[in-house]
Amino acid sequence: MKKIILAAVAVFGFAFAANAQDGDKATGQTAKGKWLIEANTGNAVLGTTGIYFTSVDGESTFNIGLDGGYFVMDDLAIKAGLGYGSNSAADTNIFSYRLGAKYYVKSMIPVTLDLTGSSIKDAQENPMWLGIGAGYAWFIGNNVSIEPGLRYNVSLNEDFTDEGVLQFNVGFALHF
Structure with missing residues (x-):
C-alpha cells in the first residue's frame, strides 16, 4: 500500500511540475485568488x-x-469538504470529510489528490481513503464548469476494508 501512496504522490507532483514549467499564466476560473x-x-x-x-x-x-x-x-486549489448521510435500514448517520488539492493541467484537466474519511454512528471501524482522480473541465460559462472524471480510492484502514474503489464522478463547480 505504501507503494500505491508514493505512486499517487509522484503522479500528482509530476503533473504539477510539468505544468509549472510551462510559463503559461492561468486566466479566468482557475487563476490565483479565485474560489471554487x-x-x-x-x-x-x-x-x-x-x-x-x-x-x-x-x-x-x-x-x-x-x-x-x-x-x-x-x-x-487547496480543498476541503464536508458531507452528511444516512441509511434507513441500519439507522446509521455518517459524517464525512475531505482534505486535498486539485490541479488543473492546462487549466482544463483537473487532477485531484485527497484524503476522505467518515465517522459512522456506532461503527467499530471507520473508513479512510486516499483518492487520486483526473477528468475534464467543461467550462459552460464564466462561473460554471461540469467536470466528469475517474477516481481511484485506496483504503487506508485495512480493518474497515482492504479493497480499493474505482469511481466515475460528475462534478458541478462554481468559480468566483
Whole structure:
C-alpha cells in the first residue's frame, strides 16, 4: 500500500511540475485568488462529500455534501469538504470529510489528490481513503464548469476494508 501512496504522490507532483514549467499564466476560473465550490456525484461505499440517493426494497441511503477550495496559485486549489448521510435500514448517520488539492493541467484537466474519511454512528471501524482522480473541465460559462472524471480510492484502514474503489464522478463547480 505504501507503494500505491508514493505512486499517487509522484503522479500528482509530476503533473504539477510539468505544468509549472510551462510559463503559461492561468486566466479566468482557475487563476490565483479565485474560489471554487463544487458538488460531485458520490458512492455509498466510501462515505463521501458527494451527493447521492438510493432506494432498494424500501431501504434508503442518501448523502449530501460540498467541497470548497481556494486557488493558492494559478491552476492549484487547496480543498476541503464536508458531507452528511444516512441509511434507513441500519439507522446509521455518517459524517464525512475531505482534505486535498486539485490541479488543473492546462487549466482544463483537473487532477485531484485527497484524503476522505467518515465517522459512522456506532461503527467499530471507520473508513479512510486516499483518492487520486483526473477528468475534464467543461467550462459552460464564466462561473460554471461540469467536470466528469475517474477516481481511484485506496483504503487506508485495512480493518474497515482492504479493497480499493474505482469511481466515475460528475462534478458541478462554481468559480468566483
